[in-house]
Amino acid sequence: MKGISLMLACLMVFSVGLYGQDALTIDDVISMVKAKLRSRTIVQKVNLSSMQYAPSVDDIVRLKKAGASRRIIEAVLAAPVIEPSVAPATPSPRPSPEPWTSSSTVASSEPQATSPKPRSVGLEEGAYPKIELFGGYSRASLEGIGGNGFNIAFSYNPIEWLGLVIDSSSHYANVLGSDLSVHSLNFGPQFAFRFNRVTPFVRPLVGFSTLREGFLGISVGSVTGFSFGGGGGLDVKVANHVAIRAVQFDYLNIRVSGVGADFTRLSFGVVGRW
Numbered sequence: 001m002k003g004i005s006l007m008l009a010c011l012m013v014f015s016v017g018l019y020g021q022d023a024l025t026i027d028d029v030i031s032m033v034k035a036k037l038r039s040r041t042i043v044q045k046v047n048l049s050s051m052q053y054a055p056s057v058d059d060i061v062r063l064k065k066a067g068a069s070r071r072i073i074e075a076v077l078a079a080p081v082i083e084p085s086v087a088p089a090t091p092s093p094r095p096s097p098e099p100w101t102s103s104s105t106v107a108s109s110e111p112q113a114t115s116p117k118p119r120s121v122g123l124e125e126g127a128y129p130k131i132e133l134f135g136g137y138s139r140a141s142l143e144g145i146g147g148n149g150f151n152i153a154f155s156y157n158p159i160e161w162l163g164l165v166i167d168s169s170s171h172y173a174n175v176l177g178s179d180l181s182v183h184s185l186n187f188g189p190q191f192a193f194r195f196n197r198v199t200p201f202v203r204p205l206v207g208f209s210t211l212r213e214g215f216l217g218i219s220v221g222s223v224t225g226f227s228f229g230g231g232g233g234l235d236v237k238v239a240n241h242v243a244i245r246a247v248q249f250d251y252l253n254i255r256v257s258g259v260g261a262d263f264t265r266l267s268f269g270v271v272g273r274w
Helices: 002-022 026-034 039-047 057-065 070-078 100-115
Strands: 050-053 082-083 131-142 143-159 164-177 178-192 200-215 218-239 241-254 259-273
Touching: 026 039, 026 057, 026 070, 039 070, 050 200, 050 241, 057 070, 131 164, 131 178, 143 178, 143 259, 164 200, 164 259, 178 218, 178 241, 200 241
Parallel strands: 050 082
Antiparallel strands: 131 143, 131 259, 143 164, 164 178, 178 200, 200 218, 218 241, 241 259
């Protein structure tokens, strides 16, 4: 009987030790986020564990600043808590408490009373890129005349869903022995809808386009006109700082001396993200 009692006591100590190891802190969750673990992995770990204490408002803000997604924060708030409150709900009967002790007790108990639920500020899992640089192949058509070329675009994203884009492209064609080319430089806002792996986007564009004609490599004339239009596309994330622009379609109306010409282009390529 003494041996069985000893074995049961050891088993209880071992179980308590395991439970203590599964108790997470906010710093543990932040460490997993900064290690760039997948959100699903972190959420599973939190769901299988418990929190050492109820997260405060400051803890939620720290998680968001560290790049934790909405799903991670909600999992932390829903996890069971070993110590429901950092400070007792009622003041401790200490004689003549110092002013700072009283204020700190109130401050630590306030998050437990409010238990705010974080509000989602975007669609992306984790941080969004501030700068994006696209380059790739482009096929264009000007009033039915097709040409091959390239498309380059630079985007600065001050907020998650809005970017400021500078877009440039050049296309070349040969018609009846004459060399024709179209060079466009356009600007505009770009609205992105950021998900975990894919980012569709739309943008209006306005700028200038130059039409050039040459023969045997010698320029014989060019005209520049106002261009406006818009388009959109889809980026697919393949690495931390790399995405593939699976498709991008744009339409521009180029006006020269009051006459408009329809210009369309279809582009594909690689996007660098920082």
